[in-house]
Amino acid sequence: SQQGEEDPQALSIQEGENATMNCSYKTSINNLQWYRQNSGRGLVHLILIRSNEREKHSGRLRVTLDTSKKSSSLLITASRAADTASYFCATDVGFQKLVFGTGTRLLVSP
Amino acid sequence: SQTIHQWPATLVQPVGSPLSLECTVEGTSNPNLYWYRQAAGRGLQLLFYSVGIGQISSEVPQNLSASRPQDRQFILSSKKLLLSDSGFYLCAWSGPAGATGELFFGEGSRLTVL
Numbered sequence: 422s423q424q425g426e427e428d429p430q431a432l433s434i435q436e437g438e439n440a441t442m443n444c445s446y447k448t449s450i451n452n453l454q455w456y457r458q459n460s461g462r463g464l465v466h467l468i469l470i471r472s473n474e475r476e477k478h479s480g481r482l483r484v485t486l487d488t489s490k491k492s493s494s495l496l497i498t499a500s501r502a503a504d505t506a507s508y509f510c511a512t513d514v515g516f517q518k519l520v521f522g523t524g525t526r527l528l529v530s531p
Numbered sequence: 532s533q534t535i536h537q538w539p540a541t542l543v544q545p546v547g548s549p550l551s552l553e554c555t556v557e558g559t560s561n562p563n564l565y566w567y568r569q570a571a572g573r574g575l576q577l578l579f580y581s582v583g584i585g586q587i588s589s590e591v592p593q594n595l596s597a598s599r600p601q602d603r604q605f606i607l608s609s610k611k612l613l614l615s616d617s618g619f620y621l622c623a624w625s626g627p628a629g630a631t632g633e634l635f636f637g638e639g640s641r642l643t644v645l
Contacts, residue, residue: 425574452632463537463621463636464575509574513632517563517582517625518590521575 425510425522433528440497442525444510445490451513453486455495458507458524467495467508500529533558537622537637544644550595550609552640554622557603562624564605565634566597569619581605582627617644 428443444453452471456464470477470486470493477484483496497504507526511519537554544550556562563582567575577590579597587597594613598606605622619641623634 454633456634461619461639461641463638464623464634466633466635469633511634517580518577519565519625519632519634520577521567523574 425512425520427508427510427522427525429525430523431526431528433530434500436500436502436529436531438500438529440500440504440527440529442495442508442510442527444493444495444522446493446510446512446522447491448512448514450488451515453484453493454511454513454519455482455484455493456509456511456521458509460506464509497527500527502529502531505529533624533635535622535624535635535637537640539640540638542640542642544612544642546614546644547611550607550612550616550642552607552620552622552642554605554607554637555603556624559603559624559626561602561627563627564599565623565625566605566607567621567623569621569639571618575621579607612644614644617642 425444425446454469455467457467458464468479468484470484481498486493505528507524509524510522534557565580566578569575581587581599595609619639621639622637625634
């Protein structure tokens with residue numbers, strides 16, 4: 422079963438705009454991770470935030486985590502056409518397992 | 532550096548035929564290994580994971596099986612494929628217990644069952 426649900430399912434923006442994706446999950450977690458998938462390719466890890474952290478930055482990426490609401494958000498600032506991809510959140514629920522959400526499809530138009 | 536290889540990249544098989552997808556990891560020891568399946572336009576479903584040779588945990592009961600004959604080799608198999616087995620299969624590895632938990636994915640195997 423899916424642990425995480427991303428919102429929105431699809432997002433279309435112009436280059437230079439910011440993109441925000443949200444993830445909600447159901448159970449306690451050790452950490453939450455965000456991945457990117459280009460069409461027809463494998464997933465690539467973007468950023469990990471631990472359950473005791475509230476915010477983390479990596480380049481143009483900003484991730485927040487609210488464990489009381491069981492939610493996380495991924496912000497991509499100053500989007501580029503090359504950011505076009507699907508983005509997934511994944512929760513570490515223990516026992517060496519990562520459970521993925523349903524993904525947000527991001528389209529950045531030039 | 533660590534690399535992960537997954538093959539074949541594309542496979543078209545008739546219903547009822549067998550399946551074997553292979554995944555190998557290089558440059559690391561004692562990795563955790565995972566098989567995920569992704570239906571078209573959907574998220575990833577965890578099928579199997581392994582924390583060591585011969586140790587396989589199944590997440591979804593179905594006609595698929597997994598084996599880990601060597602430390603860095605993970606194989607996904609089926610004796611008789613169903614139409615519902617079609618999908619994009621992804622192998623991944625992570626460090627052993629105590630590591631960050633970040634997964635490193637292969638490029639995937641697209642299976643079409645006709």
